[in-house]
Amino acid sequence: MSDNIYLPKMGRIIDVNSEVEGARAIKTFRVEFVNGDGFDHECGQCAMLSVFGKGESMISIASSPLIKEYKQFSIMRVGRVTTAIHDMEIGDVIGVRGPYGNNFPVEDWKGKNLIFIGGGCGLAPIWPIIQTAVLQRKDFKDITVFYGGRSSRDIMYAKELEKLRGDAEVHLSIDSEEEGWNEFCGFVPTNVMDKSPSPKNAIAITCGPPIMIKFVIQNLKGAGFEDTQIYTTIENKMKCGIGKCGRCNVGKDYVCTKGPVYSWADLKELPQEY
Amino acid sequence: MEKVLKKDNLRDWVIALSSYEVHAPAFEDEVWNFKQVEKPEDAALDHTNTVKPPKDFSFPQREVYCEFAQKKGEAPMVTETLPALAAPKVVFGVRPCDGRAGPRNDTVFSKEFDDIYYWMRRKKVAQVGLACNTPPSRNCFCTAVGGSPHSEDGLDVLMVDLGDSYLVKALTKVGEEIVKAGGKALGNASAADKKTAAKAKADAEKAPMREIVDIKTVPENLQKNFDSEVWGEMAQACIGCGICTFLCPTCHCFDINDEVTNVTPLRGQRVRTWDNCQFPDFTMHSSGHNPRNTLGARLRQRVCHKFLYFVQNHDTYQCVGCGRCISECPVGIDIVAVVNKVAHDVG
Numbered sequence: 337m338s339d340n341i342y343l344p345k346m347g348r349i350i351d352v353n354s355e356v357e358g359a360r361a362i363k364t365f366r367v368e369f370v371n372g373d374g375f376d377h378e379c380g381q382c383a384m385l386s387v388f389g390k391g392e393s394m395i396s397i398a399s400s401p402l403i404k405e406y407k408q409f410s411i412m413r414v415g416r417v418t419t420a421i422h423d424m425e426i427g428d429v430i431g432v433r434g435p436y437g438n439n440f441p442v443e444d445w446k447g448k449n450l451i452f453i454g455g456g457c458g459l460a461p462i463w464p465i466i467q468t469a470v471l472q473r474k475d476f477k478d479i480t481v482f483y484g485g486r487s488s489r490d491i492m493y494a495k496e497l498e499k500l501r502g503d504a505e506v507h508l509s510i511d512s513e514e515e516g517w518n519e520f521c522g523f524v525p526t527n528v529m530d531k532s533p534s535p536k537n538a539i540a541i542t543c544g545p546p547i548m549i550k551f552v553i554q555n556l557k558g559a560g561f562e563d564t565q566i567y568t569t570i571e572n573k574m575k576c577g578i579g580k581c582g583r584c585n586v587g588k589d590y591v592c593t594k595g596p597v598y599s600w601a602d603l604k605e606l607p608q609e610y
Numbered sequence: 611m612e613k614v615l616k617k618d619n620l621r622d623w624v625i626a627l628s629s630y631e632v633h634a635p636a637f638e639d640e641v642w643n644f645k646q647v648e649k650p651e652d653a654a655l656d657h658t659n660t661v662k663p664p665k666d667f668s669f670p671q672r673e674v675y676c677e678f679a680q681k682k683g684e685a686p687m688v689t690e691t692l693p694a695l696a697a698p699k700v701v702f703g704v705r706p707c708d709g710r711a712g713p714r715n716d717t718v719f720s721k722e723f724d725d726i727y728y729w730m731r732r733k734k735v736a737q738v739g740l741a742c743n744t745p746p747s748r749n750c751f752c753t754a755v756g757g758s759p760h761s762e763d764g765l766d767v768l769m770v771d772l773g774d775s776y777l778v779k780a781l782t783k784v785g786e787e788i789v790k791a792g793g794k795a796l797g798n799a800s801a802a803d804k805k806t807a808a809k810a811k812a813d814a815e816k817a818p819m820r821e822i823v824d825i826k827t828v829p830e831n832l833q834k835n836f837d838s839e840v841w842g843e844m845a846q847a848c849i850g851c852g853i854c855t856f857l858c859p860t861c862h863c864f865d866i867n868d869e870v871t872n873v874t875p876l877r878g879q880r881v882r883t884w885d886n887c888q889f890p891d892f893t894m895h896s897s898g899h900n901p902r903n904t905l906g907a908r909l910r911q912r913v914c915h916k917f918l919y920f921v922q923n924h925d926t927y928q929c930v931g932c933g934r935c936i937s938e939c940p941v942g943i944d945i946v947a948v949v950n951k952v953a954h955d956v957g
Binding site: 339340341342343344346348370388389390391392414415418429431546571572573575576578579580581582583584585586587588593607609610 | 675676678680685686688690692718719721722723724725726727836862863864865866867868870876878880882885887892893894895896897899901902907911914915918919922923
């Protein structure tokens with residue numbers, strides 16, 4: 337079966353953690369491969385998860401490539417497949433094929449200041465870089481993480497973000513005021529403006545809802561960041577994951593193979609249709 | 611290798627190809643379509659062009675990827691269902707435009723990742739082309755997109771109608787085998803036969819067809835006019851039926867779905883089916899966000915895929931000028947008119 341790109345390998349769920357509850361629930365799953373299967377991945381790559389009888393869904397791999405024991409996926413419950421995955425428990429077996437797409441050029445960023453800007457579920461695709469930078473802390477200069485949710489109940493990786501504070505500057509935000517919330521109130525792009533990170537020797541990496549990304553990029557540009565210093569990762573509906581089924585393209589690029597990772601210098605050259 | 615085949619001897623050639631599954635155009639339900647030849651005497655090549663292109667010999671409308679079964683609390687069992695037993699096929703009567711679609715589809719299904727389902731079928735399909743001495747449709751425009759009514763590209767054999775006979779030219783190793791298999795049904799081509807065929811080609815290439823204005827500048831102009839309102843205006847009548855892409859010889863978009871045949875214990879199939887960029891849910895995210903949420907954006911995708919993106923990625927148009935999408939569109943959306951309008955007539 338090895339040369340059949342469409343057949344998934346089997347992975348067993350070894351850990352489930354509920355990040356966010358409610359209508360936009362997010363759960364984090366850790367999956368280890370069974371039957372001696374598996375693959376290595378790079379920061380920013382995705383995998384096609386399968387629940388037989390429901391279908392497949394492309395999900396970014398949310399753990400560092402340095403972690404070999406399992407792959408982590410943080411998944412919002414929105415459609416048929418993600419709902420089925422949310423119903424799965426420790427020990428259940430899920431299909432996994434991949435890894436797909438390009439990756440963040442993390443090696444090139446050693447010696448630089450890294451600024452991460454995430455919103456909602458968009459912390460997951462950039463988490464592997466944060467995790468890698470922390471595991472190789474000496475290789476990077478300052479690490480700053482901006483992250484925001486609609487409310488305090490929508491903050492994912494809450495414990496991990498707290499643990500990060502020794503290694504990184506962490507700026508959380510929620511959209512509107514809440515009793516007991518001591519950090520920023522307002523949208524993520526505004527929080528970035530408020531703290532005004534320096535573009536000097538820095539790379540900014542952002543992921544979140546399309547509207548957030550748009551304003552983050554605008555604000556970073558205003559703060560003096562060059563197009564080549566800004567990276568994002570985009571998502572589109574995908575079926576094949578290998579540049580054939582035809583739906584995830586932005587202009588000439590199939591996001592599943594040429595993306596999902598883009599510098600703003602490259603992304604702005606494509607038709608703004610995503 | 612060039613041979614000549616008396617029209618009455620087509621039957622004998624088909625009989626000689628008994629180790630293959632032979633397909634040829636047949637007129638049924640008021641339309642021409644490829645059909646397996648049951649009786650060799652029925653094989654004839656008097657069609658215009660088929661309504662459906664021959665792409666489904668390699669890329670069928672429905673391809674089962676695998677079968678799955680799962681008992682509650684147990685791991686899923688997956689059985690691969692490759693088309694390994696697909697019979698070798700000879701397809702007669704492929705028009706040169708459809709022949710040219712083959713190499714384009716091959717590119718899509720290989721590139722970085724080889725598609726095993728496609729290639730298992732494709733390697734067993736030999737295409738015997740029939741040159742067009744006159745355009746088979748009023749919407750033909752093969753010459754506008756770099757083709758020719760006598761193009762050999764992508765075909766294994768090309769046949770040229772000489773009146774009472776065909777000139778039969780083997781173009782590939784497989785083509786030579788097929789021609790050789792015909793044995794005495796085919797005779798040697800004379801210099802006069804070759805001369806007649808050459809004249810037919812020269813005449814055919816001069817025949818009037820639909821024209822795309824200044825094709826070389828089309829990609830850059832489509833890019834320049836990406837945000838033009840004309841896309842929306844020209845797509846206004848579209849009912850989103852998708853016939854333009856289903857009947858297109860180079861459209862390759864597909865969907866993958868799980869079809870459950872038994873709920874408990876779970877049994878079913880994972881199936882690939884043709885899909886269509888003209889459907890709103892083709893690109894709609896689960897969240898409801900849709901990058902191509904208007905008729906204009908979807909028409910633009912279809913046209914730009916063929917005349918801009920494919921050119922950027924593969925240095926050739928992904929349109930072979932068969933004209934099916936024009937002839938069969940229920941509301942008369944005309945890709946030639948759209949290209950000419952957006953590329954050359956947007957203020």
